[in-house]
Amino acid sequence: MFFSKSFGYALRGVLYVSIEGKEGRKIQIEEIAEQLSVPRHFLAKIMKAVVKKGILNSTKGPYGGFSINKKTLNTKLIHLVELTDGTELFNNCILGLKNCNGKNPCPLHDEIALIRSQLLNKFGKTRVGDLTDEENVNFIKSLAVV
Amino acid sequence: MFFSKSFGYALRGVLYVSIEGKEGRKIQIEEIAEQLSVPRHFLAKIMKAVVKKGILNSTKGPYGGFSINKKTLNTKLIHLVELTDGTELFNNCILGLKNCNGKNPCPLHDEIALIRSQLLNKFGKTRVGDLTDEENVNFIKSLAVV
DNA sequence: CGAATAAAAGACATTAATATCTTTTTAAAA
DNA sequence: TTTTAAAAAGATATTAATGTCTTTTATTCG
Numbered sequence: 001m002f003f004s005k006s007f008g009y010a011l012r013g014v015l016y017v018s019i020e021g022k023e024g025r026k027i028q029i030e031e032i033a034e035q036l037s038v039p040r041h042f043l044a045k046i047m048k049a050v051v052k053k054g055i056l057n058s059t060k061g062p063y064g065g066f067s068i069n070k071k072t073l074n075t076k077l078i079h080l081v082e083l084t085d086g087t088e089l090f091n092n093c094i095l096g097l098k099n100c101n102g103k104n105p106c107p108l109h110d111e112i113a114l115i116r117s118q119l120l121n122k123f124g125k126t127r128v129g130d131l132t133d134e135e136n137v138n139f140i141k142s143l144a145v146v
Numbered sequence: 147m148f149f150s151k152s153f154g155y156a157l158r159g160v161l162y163v164s165i166e167g168k169e170g171r172k173i174q175i176e177e178i179a180e181q182l183s184v185p186r187h188f189l190a191k192i193m194k195a196v197v198k199k200g201i202l203n204s205t206k207g208p209y210g211g212f213s214i215n216k217k218t219l220n221t222k223l224i225h226l227v228e229l230t231d232g233t234e235l236f237n238n239c240i241l242g243l244k245n246c247n248g249k250n251p252c253p254l255h256d257e258i259a260l261i262r263s264q265l266l267n268k269f270g271k272t273r274v275g276d277l278t279d280e281e282n283v284n285f286i287k288s289l290a291v292v
Numbered sequence: 293c294g295a296a297t298a299a300a301a302g303a304c305a306t307t308a309a310t311a312t313c314t315t316t317t318t319a320a321a322a
Numbered sequence: 323t324t325t326t327a328a329a330a331a332g333a334t335a336t337t338a339a340t341g342t343c344t345t346t347t348a349t350t351c352g
Contacts, residue, residue, distance in 0.1 A: 063350065
């Protein structure tokens with residue numbers, strides 16, 4: 001309802017590497033896709049974009065894979081949304097009206113704007129590192145359970 | 147971000163008929179599509195579903211078109227969402243996890259659930275008739291402005 | 293260097309949403 | 323009853339999102 005599947009894959013992939021890749025251990029796409037039950041090649045495409053944004057590192061060749069860097073845990077969720085979905089979606093009128101905005105609001109604009117600002121606020125504050133603490137680790141590791 | 151384009155078309159179409167179809171005047175799909183700058187045949191498909199749900203009436207043939215009935219203004223927005231988008235979208239985990247729920251929540255579940263409940267609450271209370279009052283009429287009539 | 297490994301890149305396939313076009317059905321009115 | 327107008331229905335087209343497969347590039351190690 002809020003974001004694309006790609007966003008879910010991106011965040012889950014980053015979380016997996018963040019949790020399993022402590023001490024710089026490199027994690028391969030094969031393992032991530034398998035553990036998270038996510039389509040391997042599609043995930044690869046998304047991870048490539050994540051690396052390009054500098055949110056993770058990657059190295060090719062034997063013993064290569066994805067690894068965390070100093071940006072990883074500090075990355076705000078909103079940046080992952082930008083990467084996968086863009087940000088216009090936070091501004092698009094719920095009725096699809098091009099000319100709807102604060103000064104010329106559609107009948108639902110204000111209510112929707114309120115709800116959106118909460119979501120934006122949450123995603124603008126929450127960092128990847130906030131989702132990798134002890135109480136979440138168990139759940140993250142069971143991400144694959146479908 | 148929240149709902150499909152179809153939902154926007156549906157609500158705008160119903161609103162247009164509600165406002166322009168006072169005293170049972172029948173409004174034709176051609177006029178609606180033109181005034182709202184919406185693809186005619188695609189809108190027709192959606193309006194058909196709206197009629198099937200009993201939210202509007204329609205009659206074929208000369209002088210036919212879409213007209214309001216006693217359900218129209220009392221229709222809650224959530225019912226239009228159901229019609230166009232289904233309702234599972236209110237339950238789907240934002241990370242795409244099948245096994246995420248209140249008892250087994252993903253790291254974002256509770257925050258998202260809160261925001262969703264507000265949206266659900268709003269759409270479960272707001273009725274078509276609530277969006278057709280004086281202060282909104284002007285805007286509704288300019289829905290077409292793209 | 294050459295073989296093997298893993299990500300990057302790109303081509304192609306499938307699916308769902310959105311959009312268009314044509315035919316059929318219904319109803320009004322001349 | 324024929325003509326005409328309008329929605330209903332259905333077939334087809336396009337686009338964007340999602341998913342798969344193949345080739346290329348970079349890296350490690352023998």
